[in-house]
Amino acid sequence: MDSLLIYLVKSGCCLGLFYIVFWVFLQKETHFRLNRWYLILSLILSFILPLIPLESPIRQVSISDGISGTVNTEITQRTVNIFDFFGVAFLLGAGFYLIRALVQWISLARMIAGKSRTRFAGCQLIETDNARVPFSFFYYIFVPSQGHLKSCFQQMLEHEMVHVRQWHTLDNILLELLVIIQWWNPFVWPYRRSLKETHEFLADFGVIAQGCDSVSYQMLILEQVVGDGLFAIANSFHQSQIKRRIAMLTKRRSRNMTKAKALVVVPIVLLLGLAFARPKTVIIPTQTKQTKSVEQDKKKEELKKQQAQMTKEDLKKTYEKITIQMQELKKKYKATESEDDRKKIKEKLAVLAKKRESIKVFAAEKVAVVKKEKKVEKM
Secondary structure, three states: OOOHHHHHHHHHHHHHHHHHHHHHHHHOOOOOHHHHHHHHHHHHHOOOOOOOOOOOEEEEEEEEEEOOOOOOHHHHHHHHHHHHHHHHHHHHHHHHHHHHHHHHHHHHHHHHOOEEEOOOOOOOEEEEOOOOOOEEOEEEOOOOOOOOHHOOOHHHHHHHHHHHHOHHHHHHHHHHHHHHHHOOOOOOHHHHHHHHHHHHHHHHHHHOOOOOOHHHHHHHHHHHOOOOOOOOOOOOOOOOHHHHHHHHHOOOOOOOOHHHHHHHHHHHHHHHHHHHHHEEEEEEEOOOHHHHHHHHHHHHHHHHHHHHHOOOHHHHHHHHHHHHHHHHHHHHHHHHOHHHHHHHHHHHHHHHHHHHHHHHHHHHHHHHHHHHHHHHHHH
């Protein structure tokens, strides 16, 4: 569960960064097709990028091939408990939004199955009392029972036909799945709203492109303020903010060169790839305790062999040499005020003291052996 939560947090960070790019550079432009594809592709990329197995060219981690230290079970248990808490919270939220989406899908399925249909330009018109304004779901267009009597009914149908032709329902289903998985992400809700607004902008301009008068269409939008979309996964004639829709209809079309702003996302993708890349692993060979003890025994044996080949005079000279070195180090110790230097001098003095002591012991043993041999010769 903890690895799943970490993955979701990474994908949520990607989604947030992509939306910030959209909000800063693209939201105010009238390139609605570009905006739609940017939002859809960035949503998909948000879930793909954390899964790409890249190796970082910058970061690296060193691990030893020996046996690591003991694990702190208390810290491990505490971490597991934290992840369990967030895991339960995530599942509860995801379950709630999943049930909500299922209820909407079931309601739509019942409306489709229980109503008579009329074919219209490749679509299925279904009259219903559950909506005040038309809305669409795939190639089904739901219209109010008395909606066909209105003079603006044709413009409403044309609006929904744009949703149908451009498959906006697929985007809405993708958004509902996003809400189920990322309900805890604060960027999900403005992201969802922006894509739904983009759908409405596309449908509005699609109606205008078919010859509808812009001013009369704006008045039609204002008349639908009292309308309400019942289904989040459906496309309703009134879903985005009225003010924004009218502002976009009256706004001058953006220049084609402003589409280049979308390229800002390229370095963002590269940075995210580097951020999620696993560090390069460098294996450092380590010595086990057994290997260290063997090497220490070898050094002791070599030292004993060297001492065995030394005469009494050689031992005496070496002893005196070490003593002089220790005296010089003691003078340096008194002269310096640096704690680091004093620490190093203490370590060197300890090593020399051991060497001098070993020479003293070996010399005494050698003298005892010589005396013993002389006694044996006299006998």
